[in-house]
Amino acid sequence: MTRKITLALAIAALALFAQAASAQKPGVERLYIMNCGEGVAGDIGRWSPGVNEGKSMDFVDTCYLIKHSQGWFLWDTGIPDAVASMPNGLVPVDPKAITWRRPKTLAAQLAQIGVKPADVKAMGVSHTHPDHIGNVEMFPQAMLYVQKAEYDWPGANNEPRFKPSHPVELLAGDKDVFGDGSITILSTPGHTPGHQSLMVRLPRTGVVVLSGDAAHFRDNFDNRRVPAINFSKEQSLASMQKLADTISREGAQLWINHDKAQRDTQRMSPEFYD
Template identity: 80%
Template sequence: MISGMKFALAVAALALSGHAAVAQSEKSGVEKLYVLNCGEGTAGDISRWTPGLNEGKAMDFVDSCYLIKHSSKGWFLWDTGIADAVAAMPNGLVPADPKAVTWRRPKTLAAQLEQLGLKPDDVKAMAVSHTHPDHTGNVELFPQATLYVQKAEYDWPGANNEPRFKPSHPVELLAGDKDVFGDGSLTILSTPGHTPGHQSLLVKLPKTGAVVLSGDAVHFKDNWDNRRVPSMNANKDQSAASMQKIADTLTKEKAQLWINHDKAQRDSQKMAPEFYD
């Protein structure tokens, strides 16, 4: 009788440990995604993004950053937006070319982190979609965070052949896709074309499902729907191939595409301190 009871207790204990393991596995991975306001602007002439169309047409743009909480690995930041210093410029960051985007910074990245109870030091890992200044403006706010960047982007000469990042910044150079935390919850996708080492991000959230953060593989929905390649892109064929790769990923993962600069889409999203889970 006692041995039978022991056996029953052992079976019960195994079942409980199994439930605990399942619960633990369900908890691992990405928990939250915050959409941060990392700039708002107006393009003087969007024909550079839509070759042959929209000559002289102005358009509002937005610039988003995304803060991601992983259950065991902590905080990961995707893109850093326009430099926080632009917040102090009354007329925004006015470009030399009136056709380009005049950027404003209604909220600093630092202030939005503070609102969430975070300091820059809390961010242990980060990545930028590419090295244009509306995506890298605050990289050095996080000098301790490991930066994931494609080697092709890192090696791409900047203005006057300057390096694109401080040599002292900890970096992991990539040569293609990267499962950041090894659990499939956060995957950097190599999507070159806009720049030589452009990348996008696949995020798998427990309730929202899969989301692909576009970077500048596409700038707004109309360009995505019509597969238009901006005239300033580094490589037209790579740009088209990367859009197809994203489309295939959306199908495979049943994912949503969040387009970084698309104001209509961003206006429909929950902004920090609200989040997606």
């Protein structure tokens, strides 16, 4: 009888352990898409060589906030929140470039879902162009993941691209951020020397690939068009192929940062993907 009781207790304990382990299953819980800027390009030809030369086009700028069991992770930070107070937006010197506006601040969108900047444990940026790093220093405590080639790339007047005081992990290739395969940084150089993309495994939505500026629009990705402003055409093409291979292997969705047509079909924060 004692053995039967002991066995029953052991089975009950194992069941409780399995239930607790299931409740604490690691990985991504949800992903929010944030509006991090809207703009109009004066000449789309600089992003799509030989196509729509001289025509203007609407752009969007997107950030992604990811709730992981180990903490909040932010991907890209968009146009500076300060642009929200500029009546005419952020007007470029070159009329062919993008005039950016900030209809919603990142700070306000975080507050709407009850997240404080101090809650963000880690972050990454696809690259260091101003429309992707505009609010990095809103999160001075967050570990910043960036490719060493990007970090070392001189900025304007040879200035550093980030504050030296910001905690950073310099990468030389792909990185499994939390060690469970749920958030993986993919090295995709070409647009800039250390451009990177992000692969996210969501429990219900499945795998999504956030391509950054590896391509600016779906049509450019499908037709392997490389903007003349890119750092390396050869690396750009290789990176697009790497993303295509990843998408095929994982059965993933491709989410393109600046593609307004795609973004207009997506659920924006405070809604989310899980």
